[in-house]
Amino acid sequence: MKDKADVVIIGAGINGCALAYELSKRGKDVVVIDRKHIAAGATGRCGAGVRQQWSTKENAILAKKSVEIFERLNEELDADIDFRQGGYLIAIHSEEEMEQAKKNVEMQRSIGLPVRIIDREEIKEIVPILDPDGMEAIAATFNPTDGHADPFRTAYAYAMAAIRHGATFYKFTEAKAIKTEDGKVKSVVTNRGEIRTNVVVNAAGAWSSMVAKMAGLEIPNKPVRKEALVTEPIKRIFDAMVISFKHGIYFSQMSQGQILGGIPSPEEKVGYYTEPTFSFLQRMAYMLGKYAPVLKHINILRQWTGFYDVTPDALPVLGEDERLEGFIHCHGFSGHGFMIAPMTARLLAQLITGEKLDLPIDRLNIKRFKGKIIKEKSVVG
Amino acid sequence: MKIVCRCEDITEEDIVEAIKKYNCQTLNELKQVLRLGMGPCQGRTCLPIAARILARETGKSMEEIMPQTSRPPVIPVALYMVSEDEG
Numbered sequence: 001m002k003d004k005a006d007v008v009i010i011g012a013g014i015n016g017c018a019l020a021y022e023l024s025k026r027g028k029d030v031v032v033i034d035r036k037h038i039a040a041g042a043t044g045r046c047g048a049g050v051r052q053q054w055s056t057k058e059n060a061i062l063a064k065k066s067v068e069i070f071e072r073l074n075e076e077l078d079a080d081i082d083f084r085q086g087g088y089l090i091a092i093h094s095e096e097e098m099e100q101a102k103k104n105v106e107m108q109r110s111i112g113l114p115v116r117i118i119d120r121e122e123i124k125e126i127v128p129i130l131d132p133d134g135m136e137a138i139a140a141t142f143n144p145t146d147g148h149a150d151p152f153r154t155a156y157a158y159a160m161a162a163i164r165h166g167a168t169f170y171k172f173t174e175a176k177a178i179k180t181e182d183g184k185v186k187s188v189v190t191n192r193g194e195i196r197t198n199v200v201v202n203a204a205g206a207w208s209s210m211v212a213k214m215a216g217l218e219i220p221n222k223p224v225r226k227e228a229l230v231t232e233p234i235k236r237i238f239d240a241m242v243i244s245f246k247h248g249i250y251f252s253q254m255s256q257g258q259i260l261g262g263i264p265s266p267e268e269k270v271g272y273y274t275e276p277t278f279s280f281l282q283r284m285a286y287m288l289g290k291y292a293p294v295l296k297h298i299n300i301l302r303q304w305t306g307f308y309d310v311t312p313d314a315l316p317v318l319g320e321d322e323r324l325e326g327f328i329h330c331h332g333f334s335g336h337g338f339m340i341a342p343m344t345a346r347l348l349a350q351l352i353t354g355e356k357l358d359l360p361i362d363r364l365n366i367k368r369f370k371g372k373i374i375k376e377k378s379v380v381g
Numbered sequence: 382m383k384i385v386c387r388c389e390d391i392t393e394e395d396i397v398e399a400i401k402k403y404n405c406q407t408l409n410e411l412k413q414v415l416r417l418g419m420g421p422c423q424g425r426t427c428l429p430i431a432a433r434i435l436a437r438e439t440g441k442s443m444e445e446i447m448p449q450t451s452r453p454p455v456i457p458v459a460l461y462m463v464s465e466d467e468g
Binding site for chain 2: 037038039040044152156160171172231232233256276278279281282283285286288289295296297298299300301302303304
């Protein structure tokens with residue numbers, strides 16, 4: 001095992017892998033460690049969606065810049081990440097939701113997204129299997145440039161490209177301690193040896209508060225348990241991701257034809273309990289039947305659990321900790337880490353290498369939790 | 382050519398190549414990179430065979446490799462059969 005590196009990244013999820021690529025491309029000697037393997041946590045369990053329709057400008061811009069990278073990622077990483085832009089259709093259920101949707105659409109259009117409000121007829125034109133009555137929808141918003149990518153393929157594509165640029169991945173290697181001296185990061189101790197470094201990145205997802213604690217830092221993140229299911233593959237019937245903030249449901253059809261989706265489980269709680277529940281299956285099957293009655297007769301193949309790494313404002317925590325030089329936060333993605341990873345990784349690589357940042361990320365620094373919290377409202381699942 | 386996973390059309394050669402390319406140590410990693418065992422049979426046919434190939438290629442014992450995570454509902458179940466209101 002190597003005993004020193006320019007940067008040690010803890011966590012081989014999409015954000016750890018993408019950051020390893022962006023840093024190694026810039027000539028940094030990068031080591032990524034993970035107690036399991038690539039995409040073993042939230043990345044490999046996520047809904048695969050890439051959405052730009054957010055209520056806060058920070059998230060919307062991060063997502064839009066990420067889509068611009070996703071669009072060219074196959075060539076950049078020399079891989080096929082299966083990125084498809086079938087759009088996101090977000091149900092609107094009430095006049096109150098309509099007011100918020102109008103505000104969101106206005107902000108989103110101001111940054112250049114081709115999003116619009118559509119009526120019940122158009123809902124059925126875009127996704128013919130939807131029943132607007134069953135959905136209790138009065139309208140929807142639709143952004144055709146939202147879409148999907150394969151989370152496994154994307155994470156592995158970033159990791160393999162990082163390795164080609166000289167990065168080292170140590171799987172099944174657990175961080176045990178982070179040594180500091182005079183307010184600076186000195187090394188990361190693992191179960192397989194110690195790696196000296198001046199920069200450590202906490203990209204541990206739902207386990208990020210444990211990693212922060214190793215450096216003596218408290219962060220307000222909470223792991224929130226989520227469930228999802230996938231059905232047998234059927235012929236292609238729709239391209240959009242369908243979501244509702246009111247019902248918490250999301251679902252879409254994957255490339256291979258299966259329907260993948262999730263909904264908050266009645267037994268959802270904070271903590272690391274991973275057993276899938278029958279009540280989730282009941283709730284999801286019922287709601288999917290209301291949204292798209294034709295799906296009632298297709299078979300469920302499997303269900304699983306994953307964790308959102310949730311912050312008090314549902315926005316990520318990015319940047320250096322002013323209490324500890326060389327400790328970089330890259331967590332708190334609150335259920336949308338996959339879709340913004342390409343831009344997040346680029347920005348953090350710029351920060352670590354001292355380049356000019358393409359976007360300011362000061363407002364996403366950990367120190368914001370001392371002040372007033374402006375919460376992201378458009379959270380689903 | 383030896384087919385290992387009939388649902389996802391994966392051969393022994395595919396598995397050996399993936400183990401080498403991605404340094405796979407576990408069935409979960411093979412599942413991620415090949416979709417091995419993610420089809421309608423949920424791995425009941427292919428996973429024991431894939432486990433033997435993985436053991437042979439990595440020098441691990443079968444005990445270290447099996448079992449991997451199994452996901453409910455084990456056998457395919459129609460949505461309407463479990464729907465909370467209309468079951």
